Amino acid sequence: MENQLFIYNTLSRKKEEFKPLVEGKVGLYVCGPTVYSDSHLGHARPNITFDLLFRYLTFLGYKVRYVRNITDVGHLENEAEESGEDKIGKKARLEQLEPMEVVQKYLNSFVHNMENLNVLPPSIEPRASGHIIEQQQMVQEILDNGFAYESKGSVYFDVEKYNQKYKYGILSGRNLDDIKTNTRELDGQSEKKNSFDFALWKKASPEHIMRWPSKWSEGFPGWHLECSVMSTKYLGEQFDIHGGGMDLTFPHHECEIAQNVASNGREAVRYWMHNNMITINGQKMARSLGNFITLKELFSGKHAMLQQAYSPMTIRFFILQAHYRSTIDFSNEALQASEKGLERLMASVKTLGELSPSDQSTVDVASLKEKCFAALSDDLNSPIAIAHLFDGVKMINSIKAGNEKISASDLEELKTFYQNIVFDVLGLKEEETADSGDNQALAGAMELLINLRRDAKANKDWATADKIRDDLSAIGIELKDTKDGVEWSLK
RNA sequence: GGUUCCUUGGCCGAGUGGCUAGGCAGCGGUCUGCAAAACCGCGUACGGCGGUUCGAAUCCGCCAGGAACCUCCA
Numbered sequence: 142m143e144n145q146l147f148i149y150n151t152l153s154r155k156k157e158e159f160k161p162l163v164e165g166k167v168g169l170y171v172c173g174p175t176v177y178s179d180s181h182l183g184h185a186r187p188n189i190t191f192d193l194l195f196r197y198l199t200f201l202g203y204k205v206r207y208v209r210n211i212t213d214v215g216h217l218e219n220e221a222e223e224s225g226e227d228k229i230g231k232k233a234r235l236e237q238l239e240p241m242e243v244v245q246k247y248l249n250s251f252v253h254n255m256e257n258l259n260v261l262p263p264s265i266e267p268r269a270s271g272h273i274i275e276q277q278q279m280v281q282e283i284l285d286n287g288f289a290y291e292s293k294g295s296v297y298f299d300v301e302k303y304n305q306k307y308k309y310g311i312l313s314g315r316n317l318d319d320i321k322t323n324t325r326e327l328d329g330q331s332e333k334k335n336s337f338d339f340a341l342w343k344k345a346s347p348e349h350i351m352r353w354p355s356k357w358s359e360g361f362p363g364w365h366l367e368c369s370v371m372s373t374k375y376l377g378e379q380f381d382i383h384g385g386g387m388d389l390t391f392p393h394h395e396c397e398i399a400q401n402v403a404s405n406g407r408e409a410v411r412y413w414m415h416n417n418m419i420t421i422n423g424q425k426m427a428r429s430l431g432n433f434i435t436l437k438e439l440f441s442g443k444h445a446m447l448q449q450a451y452s453p454m455t456i457r458f459f460i461l462q463a464h465y466r467s468t469i470d471f472s473n474e475a476l477q478a479s480e481k482g483l484e485r486l487m488a489s490v491k492t493l494g495e496l497s498p499s500d501q502s503t504v505d506v507a508s509l510k511e512k513c514f515a516a517l518s519d520d521l522n523s524p525i526a527i528a529h530l531f532d533g534v535k536m537i538n539s540i541k542a543g544n545e546k547i548s549a550s551d552l553e554e555l556k557t558f559y560q561n562i563v564f565d566v567l568g569l570k571e572e573e574t575a576d577s578g579d580n581q582a583l584a585g586a587m588e589l590l591i592n593l594r595r596d597a598k599a600n601k602d603w604a605t606a607d608k609i610r611d612d613l614s615a616i617g618i619e620l621k622d623t624k625d626g627v628e629w630s631l632k
Numbered sequence: 633g634g635u636u637c638c639u640u641g642g643c644c645g646a647g648u649g650g651c652u653a654g655g656c657a658g659c660g661g662u663c664u665g666c667a668a669a670a671c672c673g674c675g676u677a678c679g680g681c682g683g684u685u686c687g688a689a690u691c692c693g694c695c696a697g698g699a700a701c702c703u704c705c706a
Contacts, residue, residue: 172706173706174706175704175705175706180706181706183705183706184706185706186706188706190706228704313635313636313701313702314635315634315635315636315701315702319634319635319702320634320702322633322634364704385706386705387700387701387706388700388701388705388706389706390700390701391635391701391702392701392703393705415706416706417700418699418700418706419706420699423698423699424698424699425699425700425705425706426706427704427705427706428704428705429703429704429705430705459644462645462646462654463644463645463646464645464646467638467645468638468699468700469644469645470644470645472643472644474643474656474657475643475644475645475656477656478643478644478645478655478656478657479644479655479656481655481656481657482654482655482656483655485655485670488670522646524645524646524653524654524655525646525647525653527654527655528645528646528653528654528655529653529654530654531653531654531655532653532654535672538670538672539671539672541671542671542672544672598665601665603665603666606665606666607665607666607667610668611667614668619668619669620668620669621668621669621670622667622668622669623669623670628669
């Protein structure tokens, strides 16, 4: 392993050296999507962040089991409205679909988006609806251990009682007294002993269509239970890393800890990692705030706030150019900057393949490599790693221009390094263009036009040469005269 | 109101005590029939006011502005 990895642990609020529970193996759990609508830009962040972690751990030689859940039983939409419906049930009513049809539709959409973003599929993608029995078992364990109570067919976690033996709020830095005085009183909480108690099992109201039988009532599992249950099932009572968005720290992850401790007697997670939010005009992008742009809209450019379409790799690169614990602000300008930067980086990768070695090097490949991995090992500092990569771009271009030299062995090392970091770890990829061979007819026609223009130029017939170039440009095809011939691309 | 955090050059975004990232835009140049692209070169910024220090964007205090969580949320 090249470097010792340090990661920021939300529990301790500092960077800690990462040491897995079992030598050479890592258990990783990340809160996945609730599949009731199309994913937006904000959802891309945790998936890309933890994809980077997954890829880097794998690169370092760990055998990683990455579990990312699919929430398909629905959380409560809004308790204050006393609707008792969950998100998925509500949407299903609106669209006249079966709840599981809605789940499938948006699950497919999510998977498609992730493939576009080159996010690797996790090792296991468990669905909450497939673990109802296990969730009921955990509810019973918590009841048996005396940290929950039944009320009108629902089961609630007894936070006060839990707090007497353990401490509630260790992750988010809260204490129960503060929560008591500051928790807003919501309607429909008369069943609970305290407003901050949370549901483990919820009795379904008559209009609630997603429901399962249980000894307490026909109902559905509480908001936070599935993650405790599925992480335990697939990673064990204790595992290495749990990730998710910062907005899940409280109450979701706090409740998860309480559930694990209440049922198993000890904390499950050793390192908690939280990614920050994507903002738009300085405010968090969120479905509930209505200021979101879906990934589909970004890829197609069809949204009032978008000046153009942005490719999946541009989105990925944009996200990787900020550290995962910082907010990152969306704007067309920022995205366009990422697009240009990525183009330059990928162009240099191509150039790298064309370099010829010299008998010795005037460049320091080893140092570049070391700095890059050091950055990634420092709590996944991808922006720094990318900055060093741009130093590499300069190195590659200078070699190409004849200003620097590289030995055959250094060249091999540099190629391997770029393969490792750009493709394997950062997960970038070449995006398909029309000239990549999937459209033979167009490629043939372009060759013809390029040859006609070449002949016109040879005859100093600039009018014809420029007409070909300008007219192609008008229909969205860009010609580039390079030293090595004419290149074309769809714009 | 409580808890936590942020404020960096035109824009995005790193950086936790001295060596003063990176990208985009801009400017100058090379190349080119012209243009675009590409390449090379150029930017001493760190909210305000105090303090600690030989030295602070970086530590401490106050002030101003903003955000997240406290309710579903990535």
